Amino acid sequence: MTQVKEILARVDRLPAMPAVVQQILALLQDPNFSFSQLLETVRLDPGITAHVINMCNSPYYGLRQKVSSLQQALLLMGSQQLMEIILSGKMVGHFKKGQTGYRLARGELWQHCMATALLAQTLGERLKYPDQPTLFTAALMHDVGKLVLSEYVAQEFKQIEQMVAMGQSFADAERQVLGLDHAILGGAVARKWNFPENIVAAIAFHHNPGGAAAEYRPLTNLVALANLMCISLGVGAGAEGLAAAVYPQLLKEVGLRTRDLDILMLELKDILDHAADLLALAS
Numbered sequence: 001m002t003q004v005k006e007i008l009a010r011v012d013r014l015p016a017m018p019a020v021v022q023q024i025l026a027l028l029q030d031p032n033f034s035f036s037q038l039l040e041t042v043r044l045d046p047g048i049t050a051h052v053i054n055m056c057n058s059p060y061y062g063l064r065q066k067v068s069s070l071q072q073a074l075l076l077m078g079s080q081q082l083m084e085i086i087l088s089g090k091m092v093g094h095f096k097k098g099q100t101g102y103r104l105a106r107g108e109l110w111q112h113c114m115a116t117a118l119l120a121q122t123l124g125e126r127l128k129y130p131d132q133p134t135l136f137t138a139a140l141m142h143d144v145g146k147l148v149l150s151e152y153v154a155q156e157f158k159q160i161e162q163m164v165a166m167g168q169s170f171a172d173a174e175r176q177v178l179g180l181d182h183a184i185l186g187g188a189v190a191r192k193w194n195f196p197e198n199i200v201a202a203i204a205f206h207h208n209p210g211g212a213a214a215e216y217r218p219l220t221n222l223v224a225l226a227n228l229m230c231i232s233l234g235v236g237a238g239a240e241g242l243a244a245a246v247y248p249q250l251l252k253e254v255g256l257r258t259r260d261l262d263i264l265m266l267e268l269k270d271i272l273d274h275a276a277d278l279l280a281l282a283s
């Protein structure tokens, strides 16, 4: 079996995405979805219910009232924050381990993904992106391919590192040495987990947004930009941080000026604190 086939076979053997997350994602795709429907779905999962109540009652959110049900959580927290808590709680188990191939310590990948999701959300609000739940989910999952590829990168790290030192991007080096990169592989994972096609595309092309089909470009661009901003500040970037820059073409396509970016970078500090707090709470 070639190495690419072996890696893809790994994806096939991954455990299924919990059904409840699939249902949540499907609901979020429906422009007419109501949060009462979401609660109906989530209510059936005692783990999520416990997680939401636990998070809402933590001092971090500083609610005056104790939360004892999902309905109350929705009223007090609002839909956006509730979705953030539900999805991050369900995903944290997958992402928490260290990824040695990427020189990421335990928790770092999760923090990077959470920071990217929160930043993408900020960008989306600023640019009036119409589908925030999808943007948040795509950004949260963008590096899911690293979960599978880490050990293969670890085996070939010297060679990849040399190529990066010579000016290649990390994803290009992965592709040349291993036959595929973590973005393409992440797309395969997302497809296996029945994610909608727009999220699959945003994950698969987050290092090469120009390669995404035109209809998925705006989503992919925002995920790519949020990721680059996090990497350029060294947020959970690990080895990948060696080779990233926010490039002007991407800024132009999403409709931001360098000045806007500078301001957003300042806000990033708060976003990062929020990501670290969510990680600490969810762990």
Ligand SMILES: [Fe+2]
Binding pocket: 142, 143, 182, 183, 206, 207, 227
């Ligand atoms: Fe990436």
Ligand SMILES: [Fe+2]
Binding pocket: 112, 116, 142, 143, 227
């Ligand atoms: Fe990333």
